[in-house]
Amino acid sequence: MADIGMESAVGISAAGDGAGPGYRLLAKESPEEEGRFLEISMGPQHPSTHGVFRMDVLLDGETVVRLKPVFGYLHRNHEKIAEGTTYLGSMPYTDRLDYFNSMTNNWAYALAVEKLAGISVPERAEYIRVITAEMTRLQNHATLMGFLLQDLGAMGTPLMYAFREREKILDLFEAVSGSRMMCNYMRFGGCRVDLPSGWLEETVRLVDEFPGFLDEFEALLAENEILMARLQGVGVLSAALAVNAGVTGPMLRASGVNYDIRKVDHYGIYDRFKFRVPLGAHGDCYDRLMLRLLEMRESIKILKQALKQIPSGPVIDPKVKIRNFKPKPGEAYGRIEGPKWELGFYLMSDGSASPYRYRVRPPSLINLTVLEDLCIGQKVADVVVILGSVDIVLGEVDR
Amino acid sequence: MESIEQIKLRIEQAIPGVILEIIANGSPGNPASIRVDPEHALAVARFLKDDGQLRLDYASNVTGVDWPDKVAQQTVKVLKMVDGVEKEFDAKVETREPGFLEAVYHLYSMELKHGPLVLRMRTGDRAGQTHLPSLTPLYRSADFQEREIYDLYGIIFDGHPDLRRLLMWEGFEDHPMRKDYAEPDDYEFEPTAHNQVLAKARRHYPPKASNG
Amino acid sequence: MDERLRSELSRQGVVAIKLETLYNWGRKNSLWPLGFGLACCAIEMIAASMARFDLSRFGAEVFRPSPRQADLMIVAGTVTKKMAPQVVRLYNQMPEPKYVIAMGACAISGGPFKQGYNVLKGIDRYLPVDVHIPGCPPKPEAVIQGLMLLQDLIDGQKLTGPGRPRFLKKGEPSDFEVPIEGAHDLVPPYNAAVWRPCKITIDE
Numbered sequence: 145m146a147d148i149g150m151e152s153a154v155g156i157s158a159a160g161d162g163a164g165p166g167y168r169l170l171a172k173e174s175p176e177e178e179g180r181f182l183e184i185s186m187g188p189q190h191p192s193t194h195g196v197f198r199m200d201v202l203l204d205g206e207t208v209v210r211l212k213p214v215f216g217y218l219h220r221n222h223e224k225i226a227e228g229t230t231y232l233g234s235m236p237y238t239d240r241l242d243y244f245n246s247m248t249n250n251w252a253y254a255l256a257v258e259k260l261a262g263i264s265v266p267e268r269a270e271y272i273r274v275i276t277a278e279m280t281r282l283q284n285h286a287t288l289m290g291f292l293l294q295d296l297g298a299m300g301t302p303l304m305y306a307f308r309e310r311e312k313i314l315d316l317f318e319a320v321s322g323s324r325m326m327c328n329y330m331r332f333g334g335c336r337v338d339l340p341s342g343w344l345e346e347t348v349r350l351v352d353e354f355p356g357f358l359d360e361f362e363a364l365l366a367e368n369e370i371l372m373a374r375l376q377g378v379g380v381l382s383a384a385l386a387v388n389a390g391v392t393g394p395m396l397r398a399s400g401v402n403y404d405i406r407k408v409d410h411y412g413i414y415d416r417f418k419f420r421v422p423l424g425a426h427g428d429c430y431d432r433l434m435l436r437l438l439e440m441r442e443s444i445k446i447l448k449q450a451l452k453q454i455p456s457g458p459v460i461d462p463k464v465k466i467r468n469f470k471p472k473p474g475e476a477y478g479r480i481e482g483p484k485w486e487l488g489f490y491l492m493s494d495g496s497a498s499p500y501r502y503r504v505r506p507p508s509l510i511n512l513t514v515l516e517d518l519c520i521g522q523k524v525a526d527v528v529v530i531l532g533s534v535d536i537v538l539g540e541v542d543r
Numbered sequence: 544m545e546s547i548e549q550i551k552l553r554i555e556q557a558i559p560g561v562i563l564e565i566i567a568n569g570s571p572g573n574p575a576s577i578r579v580d581p582e583h584a585l586a587v588a589r590f591l592k593d594d595g596q597l598r599l600d601y602a603s604n605v606t607g608v609d610w611p612d613k614v615a616q617q618t619v620k621v622l623k624m625v626d627g628v629e630k631e632f633d634a635k636v637e638t639r640e641p642g643f644l645e646a647v648y649h650l651y652s653m654e655l656k657h658g659p660l661v662l663r664m665r666t667g668d669r670a671g672q673t674h675l676p677s678l679t680p681l682y683r684s685a686d687f688q689e690r691e692i693y694d695l696y697g698i699i700f701d702g703h704p705d706l707r708r709l710l711m712w713e714g715f716e717d718h719p720m721r722k723d724y725a726e727p728d729d730y731e732f733e734p735t736a737h738n739q740v741l742a743k744a745r746r747h748y749p750p751k752a753s754n755g
Numbered sequence: 756m757d758e759r760l761r762s763e764l765s766r767q768g769v770v771a772i773k774l775e776t777l778y779n780w781g782r783k784n785s786l787w788p789l790g791f792g793l794a795c796c797a798i799e800m801i802a803a804s805m806a807r808f809d810l811s812r813f814g815a816e817v818f819r820p821s822p823r824q825a826d827l828m829i830v831a832g833t834v835t836k837k838m839a840p841q842v843v844r845l846y847n848q849m850p851e852p853k854y855v856i857a858m859g860a861c862a863i864s865g866g867p868f869k870q871g872y873n874v875l876k877g878i879d880r881y882l883p884v885d886v887h888i889p890g891c892p893p894k895p896e897a898v899i900q901g902l903m904l905l906q907d908l909i910d911g912q913k914l915t916g917p918g919r920p921r922f923l924k925k926g927e928p929s930d931f932e933v934p935i936e937g938a939h940d941l942v943p944p945y946n947a948a949v950w951r952p953c954k955i956t957i958d959e
Binding site for chain 2: 837864870872873876936937938939940944945952953954
């Protein structure tokens with residue numbers, strides 16, 4: 145057999161692929177340290193379903209001493225491909241960045257291009273964008289809670305509940321854009337097509353039924369003693385470190401920092417909706433999990449208001465050029481509050497049909513900066529839980 | 544937030560010897576950027592972070608950009624002696640503007656909820672002098688992003704706690720996002736149904752006359 | 756066997772069946788996939804195993820985390836050059852009989868990311884693939900259809916004779932060469948024993 149001793153899931157890393165042949169986490173090579181510490185490689189294939197991600201962990205018994213994440217196993221060269229494609233041609237690739245939330249990825253890219261070229265968006269399209277973005281937030285948070293509970297050991301059942309709700313939302317996405325996951329729906333200046341007939345009524349029905357699912361989940365989870373024992377006090381992130389490390393999204397808000405780009409940047413038409421921003425008090429995994437539940441309730445509020453107020457009209461500005469789109473030379477940085485966190489696109493144009501520099505601000509990568517800080521001193525089993533609560537998606541980390 | 548000219552003035556007052564340049568942004572409604580010289584970049588960033596009115600404590604995005612050498616060809620008239628008589632000839636002169644690599648930082652403030660301020664740093668050239676100071680000691684969020692710029696562009700950040708490749712494997716030798724990167728040639732022909740359609744269509748057209 | 760004799764026997768409670776059919780029936784209805792999702796297609800694979808589409812009706816519910824206990828590897832998502840050695844290593848660790856499903860356009864041939872410098876243009880450059888499921892991502896129904904195709908394939912496998920599968924032939928490899936990460940590309944760029952580039956057949 146070719147590689148004896150090279151185990152896959154949790155095992156001993158023979159030569160540290162990706163972190164260099166000779167790269168060891170042990171700083172000292174003294175015999176006591178060697179005998180005392182165990183260096184293992186968790187990943188890139190492991191049961192916690194976040195994708196191909198690898199962590200080199202140095203253990204003292206079961207306690208983590210050092211942790212270095214290794215990336216690049218899903219580096220698909222999105223930025224380089226975008227330099228060779230037109231602006232519109234990169235839109236389907238943005239779906240595949242954070243493959244759970246394709247609608248918000250599309251919106252972030254469309255926003256950046258609209259900022260670059262100075263395009264405005266009609267009213268109905270803005271409402272459709274808000275509705276689809278909030279529905280994306282609902283299914284993302286539900287899925288995350290399901291995956292986190294699966295990482296804790298509840299093999300399958302909470303994930304089944306979450307996917308049950310997710311399927312309802314994906315049906316609506318398929319009706320409007322043609323695809324369940326890779327929607328490719330936003331365009332520069334609006335949306336690709338108008339909503340089919342009956343879609344709004346179906347969405348209203350879904351929004352009315354969703355709080356029932358949230359109540360069921362909350363009743364099962366909020367006072368659950370296993371959850372409280374395993375998640376409270378685990379992976380505490382202080383507010384100062386979170387701000388300095390560029391952490392955004394629910395992870396930042398769980399540490400008590402009030403920074404929601406929907407309220408800060410006033411992009412889209414979020415100013416018209418009344419919603420609150422939940423904040424956590426402790427910054428541990430339990431806060432991050434429950435915060436997402438609260439955010440889902442706020443999303444329901446936004447959806448109810450948006451579905452009432454949506455006007456009729458065009459969904460894309462008819463004067464916008466879609467073919468042969470060549471914005472003037474310049475640069476723009478557009479960002480939105482995606483369901484996971486701040487997703488930004490930095491575009492530099494040189495007047496031609498492809499961008500000169502196309503950059504995706506990788507939120508999952510930046511949020512992983514603090515992974516080592518969160519995990520030191522915790523047990524190995526907690527590392528999986530902390531990683532689950534950070535809520536990464538590898539398509540975004542590696543692009 | 545104050546205007547970019549005001550910020551530039553205040554930085555110049557606070558840090559003596561700093562060289563700043565405002566780079567305009569061709570796209571309307573989007574902010575211009577400030578270019579800092581690498582020697583004073585860390586001091587400037589510290590000023591921006593600690594200043595009471597700015598409090599730019601959140602580095603949102605750290606990007607690398609590649610500007611290759613610009614070669615311009617000009618035709619000039621040159622006087623030369625031919626057989627004792629001065630004559631005018633046309634000569635092609637190549638002017639080469641050296642290229643550079645650039646690191647762009649988007650700074651926001653979470654405390655005061657304003658921004659962005661765009662900071663730029665340029666290297667000397669693309670080959671030997673590709674060192675820039677790292678802002679990771681001030682902004683932890685630049686940690687992985689600067690590693691990625693090192694990996695994909697080749698800018699070496701001095702002062703970075705752990706500068707290794709991030710996305711490509713350690714033995715990899717190129718910097719793939721540069722404009723002159725040659726990707727490995729492993730494209731193979733794969734027949735598709737389209738080829739059969741093309742073959743069928745070809746039968747309707749006369750074959751090209753071969754050049755003798 | 757004569758059909759009347761067979762039905763007469765079965766009325767008496769005696770079932771006559773070939774060993775081959777029994778063996779294949781048992782294996783095809785209890786395929787254990789390796790829990791191995793790379794990218795977006797992994798989510799559709801998970802959705803295929805969830806309550807709505809329910810892969811467990813076909814026996815493939817138990818996603819094993821360890822390759823030593825799995826007999827089906829569904830390569831779901833883009834295989835990058837950094838990940839390719841690990842994919843081949845995982846395949847080598849699976850015990851025979853083992854099958855590979857290439858799910859999604861990226862695993863078949865590189866997909867939309869084909870131009871990428873870090874993207875492997877199809878996992879079949881290093882591993883023998885049994886079923887290809889096209890799509891980006893393929894819907895869970897397509898995944899189920901792919902699995903059923905694999906089940907038909909297993910059903911048709913013979914135990915004896917020249918048509919028998921690889922794992923029953925002496926001398927056929929069940930391990931494949933693991934590529935090494937070189938300075939610019941993987942070394943070798945493809946495994947010549949498994950895959951060869953097509954010759955061009957249309958005249959230019």
